[in-house]
Amino acid sequence: xxxxxxxxxxxxxxxxxxxxxVGLGLGFLAAFVQAVTAIGLSYNEVQGSFAPETPxxxxxxxxxxxxxxxxxxxxxxxxxxxxxxPLLIQTSHTHLFGLNLIAGLAGLVFVxxxxxxxxxxxxxxxxxxxxIVDIGGMWLTRFVWPPFxxxxxxxxxxxxxxxxxxxxxxxxxxxxxxxxxx
Amino acid sequence: MRPIPFILCxxxxxxxxxxxxxxxxxTPPVVYLSDRDAVVGMTAGAKKHFVREVKLTPEEQRxxxxxxxxxxxxxxxRFYLGRGEDGKIVSAVTFLTEFTIHGPMRVAVALGxxxxxxxxxxxxxxxxxxxxxxxxxxxxxxxxxVGRDSRGSFAVPASHAASQENMVHFYGEVTARLIHRGAIxxxxxxxKRGEM
Numbered sequence: 405x406x407x408x409x410x411x412x413x414x415x416x417x418x419x420x421x422x423x424x425x426v427g428l429g430l431g432f433l434a435a436f437v438q439a440v441t442a443i444g445l446s447y448n449e450v451q452g453s454f455a456p457e458t459p460x461x462x463x464x465x466x467x468x469x470x471x472x473x474x475x476x477x478x479x480x481x482x483x484x485x486x487x488x489x490p491l492l493i494q495t496s497h498t499h500l501f502g503l504n505l506i507a508g509l510a511g512l513v514f515v516x517x518x519x520x521x522x523x524x525x526x527x528x529x530x531x532x533x534x535x536i537v538d539i540g541g542m543w544l545t546r547f548v549w550p551p552f553x554x555x556x557x558x559x560x561x562x563x564x565x566x567x568x569x570x571x572x573x574x575x576x577x578x579x580x581x582x583x584x585x586x
Numbered sequence: 587m588r589p590i591p592f593i594l595c596x597x598x599x600x601x602x603x604x605x606x607x608x609x610x611x612x613t614p615p616v617v618y619l620s621d622r623d624a625v626v627g628m629t630a631g632a633k634k635h636f637v638r639e640v641k642l643t644p645e646e647q648r649x650x651x652x653x654x655x656x657x658x659x660x661x662x663x664r665f666y667l668g669r670g671e672d673g674k675i676v677s678a679v680t681f682l683t684e685f686t687i688h689g690p691m692r693v694a695v696a697l698g699x700x701x702x703x704x705x706x707x708x709x710x711x712x713x714x715x716x717x718x719x720x721x722x723x724x725x726x727x728x729x730x731x732v733g734r735d736s737r738g739s740f741a742v743p744a745s746h747a748a749s750q751e752n753m754v755h756f757y758g759e760v761t762a763r764l765i766h767r768g769a770i771x772x773x774x775x776x777x778k779r780g781e782m
Contacts, residue, residue, distance in 0.1 A: 442615055459662060460637045469775065471638035471667070478637075479622035479666075490685035 409518045410577035418578045421513045425571050428506055432567070451553035453487050454545040492546060496539050503535045503563070514570040517577050527569050534563030615689070616716045619709050625666045625679050628696035628705045632668025632676040639664050640775040650774060653736075656767055663771055675699045675782065678772055681709060682764045688714045691760055695768025701735045701777050706765045718753040719761070727758060731765045736773040740766035 410421065439445065443453050460478070463470035487495065511528050519527075541555025619627075629635065639662045642650070650658045668676040676699075683692040689712030696705040706728040711719055722728070731740060740762040742755060776782055 442617075459639050460664065461639045463639055463641070463662070467641075468643065469638060469640040469779075469781070471636055474635050474637045474666075476622060476626060476635050479625060480620055488683065488685070488690060491690055494689065 408516055410513070410516050410574055411518065411581040413516070413578070421574060421578055424509060425513065425574055428510060428567070429571060431506075432564070447553060447557060450556050451545060451550050454492070454542050454553055454556065455550035456546055457486075487542070487546075489546065492542055496542070500535065500539055504532070507531045507535060507563075507567075510567060510570050513574050517573050518581075519573060527566050527573075530562045531566035531570070534559045534561070534566060538563060615710055615712050617710045619694070619707060621681065621694075621709070624681075624694040624707055624709060625668075628679045628694060628707070629666070629668025629677050631670065633671050634669050636667040636669060637664060638667055638678075640771075642774065646774050646778075650770055654766060654770055656763075656770070658767070658771070663775065665772070665775070677704050678776070680768050680771060682767050682771075683710075684760050684764055686715070686757075686760060688712055691715055691719070691757065691764070693761060693764040693768075695765050697769060697772040699782055701769060701773050703731050703734050703765060703769055706731060706761075706768075708761065715757060718757045721754050722758055722761060728761060728765070731762065734769065736766070736769040738769070 410418070413421070443449055459470075460474070461470035461472050511531060514527065515524060517524065536559070537555050538559025541552050541557075541559055544552035544555060625635070641662050642658055647658050650656055663680065665678045665680050667678050670676050677696045679694055679696045681692060681694050683690050685691075690710065691708070691712075692710040694705075694707045694709050695703060698704045708719055708723055708728070730743070731738075734740065742758045742762055
């Protein structure tokens with residue numbers, strides 16, 4: 405970019421970029437553990453956390469109550485979180501700010517890589533687009549159609565893969581790449 | 587070292603972690619108890635379990651609002667009923683949530699067939715709130731409401747109001763309010779409808 409590439413940065417700048425990417429990566433690992441314990445990683449668990457509560461009984465139209473016998477095992481034995489609308493609002497605003505700032509910092513490092521411009525654009529679109537698809541998927545799951553939970557996973561995976569690509573390409577160019585930039 | 591194999595190899599490894607990373611951005615809630623454990627523990631003595639879902643009529647909603655100020659406007663409310671061999675209710679458990687500025691607080695309330703509180707437990711709060719509700723739970727705060735029905739007082743006692751910091755008192759009030767709502771719901775959906 406403008407003749408400045410990661411492989412040519414001075415040592416302090418290389419260390420800064422590296423530590424930034426490592427720090428953000430460790431943040432993702434910590435978040436991974438938190439996600440496993442609070443929500444779970446499967447499609448069903450994501451849908452269960454974001455979809456509106458569905459009735460367990462079949463209340464007919466006009467009836468004011470409905471009851472059936474249940475097996476206690478129908479209730480989840482694990483202490484998982486159910487994301488309700490106010491929490492969704494809270495989660496959305498904090499994570500839209502937070503993730504976009506993370507993406508902005510990581511993307512800023514990445515734009516100085518020597519990859520072709522179109523490749524960098526693809527990765528950046530996956531990175532920022534993943535955030536929108538992810539958070540948007542949460543809202544669509546809650547208010548439009550529960551199977552949109554798949555979007556939450558797709559968006560998250562898109563973001564994660566883009567970040568992984570940024571991390572790997574940047575590290576390669578910072579510390580391993582020897583040849584002159586194109 | 588050529589970049590493409592290197593990058594592909596590490597990218598493949600990262601794919602394994604991707605679903606986790608995908609879900610990594612939740613606020614950190616603290617769940618003390620699963621719903622199942624809460625229902626089992628709060629319906630001790632029951633031989634069978636039932637789930638009952640109730641809708642409130644507009645009249646019932648208005649009555650609740652005038653009694654307590656609570657806008658009970660959920661599409662339906664759910665009770666988990668523990669019944670004895672004779673089919674009579676041992677206790678009914680409902681889960682209620684209030685969204686505070688610090689996040690949600692979820693409480694389970696068990697009511698006896700007479701509409702009196704039998705038990706109450708904090709199920710879920712956010713990490714931030716947990717620091718304020720721990721003293722309440724440890725001090726037996728919730729148990730003081732056992733034996734009260736929907737017409738009882740759920741005011742937070744002065745001993746708690748004066749103690750520690752204001753946020754403990756605030757969440758004591760939220761907890762008491764949720765327990766009261768459980769009693770009101772049972773009173774409305776079971777006792778006043780004559781469905782016992």
